[in-house]
Amino acid sequence: MSSRFESAKVQYEQLGIDVEAAFAKVKQVPISVHCWQGDDLHGTEVIANELSGGIDVTGNHPGRARNGEELRRDLEKALSLIPGKHRVNLHAMYAETDGVPIERDQLKTEHFEKWVKWAKSLGIGLDFNPTVFSHPKAADGLTLAHPDEEIRTFWINHCKACRKIAAYFGEQLGTPSLVNIWVPDGYKDTPSDRLTPRKRLKESLDAIYADEYDPMLVLDTVESKLFGIGSEAYVVGSHEFYLNYANQNNKLYLLDTGHFHPTEVVSNKLSAMLLFHDQLALHVSRPVRWDSDHVVTFDDELREIAIELVRNDALGNIHIGLDFFDASINRVAAWAIGTRNMAKALLYAALMPHRHLKQLQDEGDFTSRLAMQEQLKTYPFGDMWDEYCKRQGVPTETEWLDVVKEYEQQVQLKRESEKAKQR
Numbered sequence: 309m310s311s312r313f314e315s316a317k318v319q320y321e322q323l324g325i326d327v328e329a330a331f332a333k334v335k336q337v338p339i340s341v342h343c344w345q346g347d348d349l350h351g352t353e354v355i356a357n358e359l360s361g362g363i364d365v366t367g368n369h370p371g372r373a374r375n376g377e378e379l380r381r382d383l384e385k386a387l388s389l390i391p392g393k394h395r396v397n398l399h400a401m402y403a404e405t406d407g408v409p410i411e412r413d414q415l416k417t418e419h420f421e422k423w424v425k426w427a428k429s430l431g432i433g434l435d436f437n438p439t440v441f442s443h444p445k446a447a448d449g450l451t452l453a454h455p456d457e458e459i460r461t462f463w464i465n466h467c468k469a470c471r472k473i474a475a476y477f478g479e480q481l482g483t484p485s486l487v488n489i490w491v492p493d494g495y496k497d498t499p500s501d502r503l504t505p506r507k508r509l510k511e512s513l514d515a516i517y518a519d520e521y522d523p524m525l526v527l528d529t530v531e532s533k534l535f536g537i538g539s540e541a542y543v544v545g546s547h548e549f550y551l552n553y554a555n556q557n558n559k560l561y562l563l564d565t566g567h568f569h570p571t572e573v574v575s576n577k578l579s580a581m582l583l584f585h586d587q588l589a590l591h592v593s594r595p596v597r598w599d600s601d602h603v604v605t606f607d608d609e610l611r612e613i614a615i616e617l618v619r620n621d622a623l624g625n626i627h628i629g630l631d632f633f634d635a636s637i638n639r640v641a642a643w644a645i646g647t648r649n650m651a652k653a654l655l656y657a658a659l660m661p662h663r664h665l666k667q668l669q670d671e672g673d674f675t676s677r678l679a680m681q682e683q684l685k686t687y688p689f690g691d692m693w694d695e696y697c698k699r700q701g702v703p704t705e706t707e708w709l710d711v712v713k714e715y716e717q718q719v720q721l722k723r724e725s726e727k728a729k730q731r
């Protein structure tokens with residue numbers, strides 16, 4: 309134990325904070341790390357499709373993972389830099405089919421066998437997502453709400469196949485797999501009918517969820533969005549649509565921090581949601597002026613989300629997932645930065661005197677409330693975080709980047725020279 313930690317601990321204890329209890333609390337919280345940061349959403353399908361659906365990855369930092377093996381290796385490196393035991397979130401486009409093209413509505417558990425074996429070896433759970441974009445049948449931006457029944461049926465069958473695969477993950481890994489449905493459906497310009505596409509989406513979801521699964525195996529979530537590139541005027545799966553759908557059909561609602569109006573914040577929604585939902589799911593992202601999916605930083609909103617979860621004792625009710633993708637920086641570092649920040653924000657929140665702060669508010673002493681909130685910002689939190697990392701056996705804040713730099717030299721950059729040789 310460092311003397312810096314010892315002296316920082318005294319300062320926190322003077323505020324009545326149990327530092328050891330805070331460490332123990334945060335250690336229990338799994339974060340679902342999205343695999344798609346590692347390869348810019350290329351996926352591992354035999355027939356590669358262009359990224360579509362109004363999401364975009366910019367940058368071409370060298371060393372992108374080019375197949376499942378490389379992606380798992382990179383993910384493993386990233387996980388070794390993040391304190392705590394986490395999960396991995398897969399998309400259907402990461403199927404491995406031995407070079408045989410398999411359509412998405414035909415996907416089977418065997419196409420994810422390598423992922424399951426890998427997750428077992430690490431003792432982690434897998435979450436899952438149907439990939440309802442980057443495909444010729446999603447070329448016009450409509451899928452589950454498409455006017456063409458054949459296209460809708462294709463995507464319904466894809467989602468059904470995904471839930472079956474997720475049930476297998478749940479069974480094999482002994483932890484439910486969260487299956488999140490997000491579809492890009494919408495219109496660039498003012499629709500002449502908003503109702504019918506929503507009716508079709510509702511019917512498609514009903515068809516998908518007609519197959520029942522044990523919640524110990526599969527947890528269903530639906531993700532809303534306000535607008536996307538190409539769906540600026542109208543998104544079928546809006547907030548109201550999915551909130552009502554989730555309520556009526558006993559599904560979990562997923563809030564993506566980039567999917568609301570830029571002046572809205574998810575932190576302000578959580579307490580309202582938690583009063584009516586036993587469980588909620590999050591995609592923590594960082595929207596810069598729009599749903600840009602920047603790497604999550606230790607900013608005000610991230611801390612505020614963590615504070616809401618900790619002070620409302622909601623860590624057991626929330627499924628925290630990440631959703632960012634940046635190809636302009638080292639991708640393993642992107643995972644490490646974003647996921648460490650999520651864990652860091654939870655620790656920051658767990659080290660606050662919430663009872664005292666609530667009391668100040670109830671007493672109307674807003675001056676002391678603000679003063680205390682500001683005082684905490686310059687407390688020696690860095691020493692707490694470093695000690696937490698050390699105890700979890702991962703590098704501290706000044707150490708982890710060297711590990712990535714070494715990995716970049718030894719592994720990632722060699723992929724570039726192999727590529728050059730093949731040319």
Ligand SMILES: C[C@H](O)[C@H](O)[C@@H](O)C(=O)CO
Nearest residue numbers: 344363437490564591631
């Ligand atoms: C790749 C993800 O499924 C996707 O980012 C989705 O969750 C989303 O947020 C789309 O804007």
Ligand SMILES: [Mn+2]
Nearest residue numbers: 531564591631
């Ligand atoms: Mn998302």
